[in-house]
Every structure is written in structure tokens, then in C-alpha cells.
Amino acid sequence: MGEPVLRIFSYLPNPRVWKSLITADLCGVEVEVLGAKPPELGGWLWDYDARPLADDERSDDSPHARVSRRGFSGTLYKTDAFLAAHPFGTVPAAFAPGGDVGVFESNSILRAVARAGGGLYGQEDSSGYTASRIDSFLDANLVFAREAQVYLLGMDDPQAHVHERMAAAYEFYLAGIEQALTSGRFIVGDTLTIADVSFVCDFAQFLREGHYEEALEKAGMSLVSADGLKEYPCAYGHMLTLSEQEEFARHMGTYLNWYRNKQN
Numbered sequence: 001m002g003e004p005v006l007r008i009f010s011y012l013p014n015p016r017v018w019k020s021l022i023t024a025d026l027c028g029v030e031v032e033v034l035g036a037k038p039p040e041l042g043g044w045l046w047d048y049d050a051r052p053l054a055d056d057e058r059s060d061d062s063p064h065a066r067v068s069r070r071g072f073s074g075t076l077y078k079t080d081a082f083l084a085a086h087p088f089g090t091v092p093a094a095f096a097p098g099g100d101v102g103v104f105e106s107n108s109i110l111r112a113v114a115r116a117g118g119g120l121y122g123q124e125d126s127s128g129y130t131a132s133r134i135d136s137f138l139d140a141n142l143v144f145a146r147e148a149q150v151y152l153l154g155m156d157d158p159q160a161h162v163h164e165r166m167a168a169a170y171e172f173y174l175a176g177i178e179q180a181l182t183s184g185r186f187i188v189g190d191t192l193t194i195a196d197v198s199f200v201c202d203f204a205q206f207l208r209e210g211h212y213e214e215a216l217e218k219a220g221m222s223l224v225s226a227d228g229l230k231e232y233p234c235a236y237g238h239m240l241t242l243s244e245q246e247e248f249a250r251h252m253g254t255y256l257n258w259y260r261n262k263q264n
Ligand SMILES: N[C@@H](CCC(=O)N[C@@H](CS)C(=O)NCC(=O)O)C(=O)O
Pocket: 016, 067, 068, 069, 070, 071, 072, 073, 076, 089, 090, 091, 092, 104, 105, 106, 107
């Protein structure tokens, strides 16, 4: 393998980063990953040259101190260069070699890896329409994943209106994926693409709602995914099968074991 095609900074492990790592493995390219466990990342300098900060560098009068926006609380330390490269200030945050170009949104980072590696982004179709169809699924996936992010981050105090929005987003997205998989072995065409990779990672992350079954029940709600295997057998089966494939399993590890065990 050659030089890394991208550097990714994030909390780790992160299913949004797995999208790129799985793709890098499938395409045979190298991706560099920097980061730490979620609670530790608040004590890091968010930058191309990200690093843990010393205690005396972590203060509210630091020039890098910023109010966190989503998924983190309190102060984060982001350099001006980081915010120039990543205007929304989120992780995963990817950089082209050298750090001048920032690439954000995990699906776009995934696209960048697939473009560098070849083979998973419809490149064999020179008209570009296959790549555009893959983009269509990635966009639909982001709409679902954003709803799932709000839903999962709110699990300490589940709200009916959030649950309702999640259920609607789930039904819409899963019905589309199920439909696509009834006519093909993969989401786009007859071969694996980054549409499959993105689906597997974001959907596996959404299934974590299962860890909050009790909290949901106490608040008078039930799991959105309760009858998923029966309602969307192709979609669930596709995720479970792909997650066992070597390049996926290497990064996803035991992430879905609890779900598999629950079905047995
Ligand atoms: N849709 C984005 C989600 C990224 C995102 O929302 N990241 C949050 C953490 S989960 C973040 O970096 N928050 C930074 C902050 O709170 O300032 C993606 O797929 O990359």
C-alpha cells in the first residue's frame, strides 16, 4: 500500500469512519486515522495535526475554545484552520494529504476514498449515471442517518415527537432499500458499491436503539425496529450478511453481536 489518500480525525470507534476504512480495505488504499475515545476527544486540539492537549492548554480563554454543537457538550478546541477546512466543525473530519482541503460528512469522505481507490463508485460506467444513482442512495441514507442521530442522542429523555419522526424516516428509508434489494443482489446493480457500505454502517448504528428498549418503554414507546427482520427481510439480511464479510467484520468487530444474539 502507498501513502494515505486521506487523513481522518474523529472519535473512535465511529461507524461513520468505518464507512471509509471498509472502503479503503476493499479498494486497497491506505487511510490514516487520528483520534481517541469519545469522552477524550473534548481534550484534543481539533486540527489537521490533531493532538491531545496538556491540562494548561484547556481553558475557556484558549484561542481555540468553541462551544460544541451536536453530540458533544461543553467546550471543544478547534483551530481556525480546522474551521476553515471544516466550516460545520464536525467529526469525522478528513483532510487531503498536506491538510489544505477538508472533506466533511462521512458519506463524502467515503466518496473521496472510493474515488481514490476505484471500483466501488460506478466508475466503470463512463456516463456517470451509475455514480449518480449511488449518490441518490447516499443522500437518502444521510436523511435517515440525521434523523437517527437526533433520536439516539435524545435517548436519556425519549420524546414522542422525535420517536414519531424516526419511525417515519425509518419506514421511508427501509422500504426503499427493501425495494432496491428485491430486484438486485446489491443496492445498486450486481456488485457491491459504497451505497451498500454506507447503508450497513449507518443502519447498524441506528439499531443501537435496541440498547434503550427499557427507557423507551418507560416513556410509553416501543422500538422502531421491533419487527424489522419480518418487515424488511432483504434489507436486514443484506446488512447482517455484509457485516460478516472480512473487510466489514475487521472494523465492525462485535458491534452487532448483541443484535444477532437477540434474534436467536
Ligand atoms: N452527518 C455527519 C454527522 C457528523 C456529526 O454530527 N458529528 C458530531 C458528533 S456526532 C460533531 O462532530 N460535533 C461537533 C460539535 O459538537 O461541535 C456525518 O455523517 O459526518
